[in-house]
Structure formats: C-alpha cells, structure tokens
Amino acid sequence: MKFVSRAQWGARASRYKLTRIPDTRGVKVHxxxxxxxxxxxxxxxxNLCAGRVRAxxxxxxxxxxxxxxxxxxxxxVCPHGYVYEGRGAHYQTGANGSAPLNRAHYAVCAMVGSSGLTEPTPAQLHGIRDAIEWLCADGAAGAEVKGHKDGHPTACPGGPLYAWVQRGAPRPGATPDPGPAPTPGPKFEPFPGAAWFKSAPRSPIVTAMGRRLVAEGCGRYRSGPGPQWTDADRQSYAAYQRKQGHTGTGADGWPGPKTWAALKVPKV
Structure with a gap:
C-alpha cells in the first residue's frame, strides 16, 4: 500500500476530539x-494530490x-493509487450521512467527481482496495463494502464507481470468483439402436432398462428383470409405449429413440 500519513500530507489538527469506535460493519466508498x-x-x-486533500x-x-x-x-485515494490517511482507523467518520451510519461504516473517498475525472483509474481501484484492507486489519472493519448511496439518499459515489462496488469491488485484473461448480446432472444410457435389442443382447443395460420399466409401473416380469433380453422385456416395453400414448406398431415392444429418451435409463 502506498500510504500517506496525516503528518506526511500536512493535516491540520482536529478541531475537537474525534470519537473512537471499536469496529464497523465495513467500509463505504465515496x-x-x-x-x-x-x-x-x-x-x-x-504532486497536486496532497494539496487537494489539504483543501x-x-x-x-x-x-x-x-x-x-x-x-x-x-x-x-488519489488517481495514482496513494492512500491518504483521513480520520483513520478506529475513529468515527463524518461522511456517511448520520451518526448511526457513521458508526456503522468507515468512509473511503476516491478523487473522482461528477464531471471531469469520473472514471476511477486502475491504480485508484487498487488504492481503494488497499484502504479497505488496511481498515479491516487495523480498524476491525467488517466485510461489507458498500456505496455512500446504500442507506443515504445521494448520487455518491457516482455511476462508474458504484458499478464497481456492486461487482464486489475487485482488484483490476483479478479473476472473478466462478462460484461453486454446477452439480453434474444425471447421466443416461444413449439409445443402443433397435437392431441391438433384436439381437437378444445380454447386458447390464437391459437390467437397468427393466428396473426403469418396473418403476414406471410397466413391468411384466415373473422374475427379474435381468441382463438377458427376453419376451418379458418386450412385453414390459410395449406397456411403457402404450403409457406414452403409442398404439399399433408404435407399441410393438421394440425400443425406439423417443421412448428410450423419455425412459431415462441410468448410465451403467
């Protein structure tokens, strides 16, 4: 952190004693x-920045x-990324709009405005992050990073800076947190083809299919189902086809790609 103490930027003494605070919920950006x-x-x-703080x-x-x-x-925080100590850590700010708001959050102000320099520089965003982390480490600030307008009716900290705050106030160039990995969806057996079933296969796929047919209330098995394709499998599959609304040759018991996809046979 490129830190500039009060003594280094030439701060005047406070008019009266500042209010000490043990901690805050976080930091508000201005x-x-x-x-x-x-x-x-x-x-x-x-070389103009320290004078601006004094002014x-x-x-x-x-x-x-x-x-x-x-x-x-x-x-x-100036556009060059230097952090100028204001009231500092463990002192109640005067910038957030009311005494309760000032007790709840520290206040870090970027040298950007409503006209002229309105976009914070990358160095400045690094500096704001430095200031936030300093106040967390030395001032017991909590994890909240908000804009001045969060809780007080104002345009501060302006559109560009507030958009950055809403993105989580990341350091420039930081890789965004992708969040938790998506939970893999269920995997199903692809359709093996009608000819495969007509070859009377012996396979765990047949067992998995039979179990799904039983779960659908279409089982016509006296025992099983098992891995060997039998007429019981064909009768059970015909019952499933009729359940899906098929008739005639569409319910002949030989699996087809559409009914197979609807059955969702688990991957084996």
Whole structure:
C-alpha cells in the first residue's frame, strides 16, 4: 500500500476530539461529488494530490452547518493509487450521512467527481482496495463494502464507481470468483439402436432398462428383470409405449429413440 500519513500530507489538527469506535460493519466508498480535473490522473500530476486533500480538509473544517471536527473521510485515494490517511482507523467518520451510519461504516473517498475525472483509474481501484484492507486489519472493519448511496439518499459515489462496488469491488485484473461448480446432472444410457435389442443382447443395460420399466409401473416380469433380453422385456416395453400414448406398431415392444429418451435409463 502506498500510504500517506496525516503528518506526511500536512493535516491540520482536529478541531475537537474525534470519537473512537471499536469496529464497523465495513467500509463505504465515496467520490468528491463535484468537478475533478481529468488532468489530475496524469502521471506527472501526483504532486497536486496532497494539496487537494489539504483543501478538502480545510473546506470541511470551515463548514459551520456540518460542524465537522476534521476531514470527513477515513481515507482518500488519489488517481495514482496513494492512500491518504483521513480520520483513520478506529475513529468515527463524518461522511456517511448520520451518526448511526457513521458508526456503522468507515468512509473511503476516491478523487473522482461528477464531471471531469469520473472514471476511477486502475491504480485508484487498487488504492481503494488497499484502504479497505488496511481498515479491516487495523480498524476491525467488517466485510461489507458498500456505496455512500446504500442507506443515504445521494448520487455518491457516482455511476462508474458504484458499478464497481456492486461487482464486489475487485482488484483490476483479478479473476472473478466462478462460484461453486454446477452439480453434474444425471447421466443416461444413449439409445443402443433397435437392431441391438433384436439381437437378444445380454447386458447390464437391459437390467437397468427393466428396473426403469418396473418403476414406471410397466413391468411384466415373473422374475427379474435381468441382463438377458427376453419376451418379458418386450412385453414390459410395449406397456411403457402404450403409457406414452403409442398404439399399433408404435407399441410393438421394440425400443425406439423417443421412448428410450423419455425412459431415462441410468448410465451403467
């Protein structure tokens, strides 16, 4: 993590003592909500980022209506991926909209806005993840990662950043979790062909077929079924064909591909 402490970015002292908190349910992601120059993302513009954090702290401290003690955010992240310590870990944020919301989540603000620089850079997304993981490790933040608008009526953190949050806030280039593997479906015996049955085969497929015919209420066996194809198998299969609505030569007891598929004989 490219961490910039309060002392390193030149933070002013808090107006009054910040409220300490033992832990949170997680972190909420914010954006500045005003114009951020697109040029701030240029590689040679990083020297402007600390000054931007100082300006935001000064603006918050001067806001008599909100009566902020300090910069409202737990941390800020610039387009170059640096994490600027705001109120920091174990201190209640002032950015989430109300005292209960501020106690429930830390607040990490990305230097993107509603115009100009609106898309977070890959380095910035890495930085936001760094800030979240820092607050989890040092601030006992829970696993929730949400947007400011989750729980408070606001457009923050803007469309692009909120879409990233809704995807689970992944690091750029990370392989998405595919989730649990699908449960394999049942496997059935393919149709062996009518000629195969007419050759009076001896096979476990015949036994499996007979068991399915008995399960369908179509068994005409005195014993078995067994692996040897017999007239009892043909009579049982004819009963199944009639159950499927077939008549005449369609119910002659010789398996066909459609009735075989419907019977779903398990793979042996």
């Amino acid at each position: 954006y500045e909500g005003s114009h951020v120059p697109a040029s701030l993302a240029n590689p040679d513009a990083h 935001i702290q000064a603006m918050h401290i001067a806001d008599d209506d909100e009566d902020y003690s300090d910069i409202a955010y737990s941390a800020m």
